[in-house]
Amino acid sequence: MRLIVTLAAAAASLITLPADAQTGAPHEKPARDMLERVTSFRSAQGKGQVPAVADYLKGVLRAGGVAEDDIAMLPKGETTGMLVRIPGRDGSAKPIVFSAHMDVVDARPEDWTRDPFKLVEEDGYFFGRGVLDNKTGVVALASTILRIKQARRQPERTLVFAFVGDEETTFGTTELIAAHPWVKNAEYAINTDAGDGLLSADGKAAIYLVQGAEKTYATFDLTVTNPGGHSSRPRPDNAIYDLAAALTRIGQYRFPVMDSPLTRAHLGAVGKVTPGKTGEMLRRFSANPQDKEAADALFVDPSFVGTTRTTCVATMLDGGHAENALPQKATAKINCRIFPGVPVEDVRQQLVRVIGNAAIAVKTTGNPLESPISEPRADVMAAIDKDVHARHAGIPIAPYLESGGTDGVIYRRAGIPTWGSSAIFIKPDEMFAHGLNERIPVKSFYESVDHIHTLAVALGGVK
Template sequence: MVEPTPVTTGATQVREPGDPAADVVDLCSALIRFDTTNRGNGDSAGEREAAEFVAAALSAAGLSPTLLEAAPRRSNVVARLAGTEPDLPPLLVQAHLDVVPARAEDWTVSPFSGEIADGYVWGRGAVDMKDMIAMVLSVLAAWSRTGRRPRRDLVLAFVADEEDRGDVGAHWLVKHHAELFADCAAAISESGGYSYAVPTASGGLVRLYPVATAERGTAHLRLTAQGRAGHGSRRNDDNAVVTLIEALARLTAHQWPVQLTPTVRAFLERTSAALGVTADLSDVDGTLRRLGPAAALAESTVRNSTTPTVLDAGYKVNVIPGAAAAEVDTRVLPGSEQDLLAEVDRLIGPGVRRELLTWQPAVQAPVDSVWFTAMADALRAEDPEAVVVPYCMGGGTDAKAFATLGIDCYGFSPLLLPPGYDYRAMAHGVDERVPVEGLRFGARVLDRFLSS
């Protein structure tokens, strides 16, 4: 077992053996102190030490974890906890161990200090997503101390490489070890179940808890234009840079039509009702304006999107290159993948070649399901004023891998957040931190949900 460097925090309180929040703060701090930076394209600090720490915590809770690696130091931890009703289909709890880079000079504290100060646990991964790993481990530790077990089997997967392509993480596990997850009916992971305070039409406040029941698909594209190389001072009607720029201009100017998936439709209707505003689904943009700050949870998911992010052309200012390329981050709603690609081809025209760099289909789980109901019940048990709504993630998670096995994937990593705390700015941001009391709240919610 790898031990992180201890810190003195004064944050740990004496709690009852069965309290699921007893260990969560110190566990989160310890996990942050493992540098699991993933820079992409195989450049990673590695997840092994963090994985060994997690495996030791699982073993201490009475489980028998397995470490699996597709590449040296790129560790995944999988374990199974037997429930009291083995005929029920298992639930998968999946979380990633890796984090995005952090520049220490930009931070108030060292990004891998795990410092506990001002009511927060600070550091890279605090909300993305070592907080959830800590909550799950603290729940399992409490169960072990009191001899409790869940109703259904739990399959636990703490994986590598989510912050890149998952080639040595979730996607590799699904491809090479699918039998570990074959009987799972549903899964929970990051990016849902956190509180989001929104003003109502009457001047009050509503605490929304968005639970992710869908994700847009990912289609990263490379567009390449070929032309005639030549001197920059001479007329050239076959300039690859010009052809590419014109294609990108048409693509970015295109207004993708509104497409309401079941999740987004339910979000607009239920959130509007909670805020006391009108949901006019024939005027989605107008409805979003009436939602105020809550619109941020849906505005990127009522349409497909095509966003140029990388340009590559030329090597000298007076030389017209023979080729120019761009990469486009394309996100696609469930059920519209082929229509989107056909429209992209029409917009860029015959002079530009399109390649698919990444293709991960959209995720769509049932909104009105026993799983969603159980999540809502667990949240309301800890916060009676919670308004739980489904939402669609604009980006993506490892759910894209596990959904290919027929598992209904949900984003449910519960937190109660204080006023003024910008949760959406924390993941991948400077001074990432998670509130101590929010962690304890989340551990209690997960205890209710996972056990019932």
């Protein structure tokens, strides 16, 4: 799942990137061919096609010189994960992981302008399901492996490339990967499913953001039960009214302002490239998170409220069983995105206090996954800075907190610090991952492929 931080004011009226984005480098055509092939697989939940993607990639990599012993398949149900390693010269050094996911959110061909499972190049873009989320990352990993092998170069430390099979659903293969002997002692991971660049109004790169943390996704069920009765005989207690009152209290509640070095750096950097009052509030919040005027201004801005605190919002309702009967039951779902470091149970208990009605049950659904912040690491940020600035000199680069979710949450929970970096620059209003007519600028595809290779060479000590 890829979410991009929006800068609506700074990114208006963006121009289209040029169609001719290739440099003629020998690795580019094989990379494009791989993108065309992996896009053709309908690797969505229930389609059973992720193993076919993995088998195709394994064949390409084996033909490119990867030994059978350096590939591990990790099947789980209808899907599979796959690990590929390039052994390092220093057996005592901890490995570095690069990650991408092979699965996609499904797409119905009848709803799309173009066949979602056929790569189409048009007007400077590649169209197809997964080209942005996250099959460009898959190709970037495979291309990097092939380039290192073809150059007969060996890294100082082992590089492990993780191809995940169910990021869009259960993270089951991600958990298998994180626990695998090749991965569990990794020093850190680079996740291609996050970390993007934004363009300004004149079409130039404005800022690049490196994902260093994710909020906890948690949903709570609110349930009110009642004896009910005939609708002609109303009673003072009514399940729907009680639930409505609880939802009103939640809607009016603001969780406390929170911050970290990562979020302050993120909002400060965004503030420098955001014009007007919003930019001023971002800069002020970065300097002093207790600035009430700044915090209040960002609270009502959907682009930034999630970076400043925990948020909870009503998303679903169900109540009553007949139009001529008093409701015996009413329920609502409250979806929360919880600031890193805040326990899910603390948020549940706070909702109970806010509601103030012991008759309303508040239950956590599923198994929410909490993960820590990966604060910026100097050598990783230096490698990212160098590569991004080689193409977009002088733009600000900052870490950010993701309101959505990626495989990074699993790696961080396993004790592997993780940063998201893809080098994809895209218009905020063309971020169609999970939606219709998903696309990626052709130029961004090739830049992303080169970015991962550059990071693997630099961070892995490839010689």
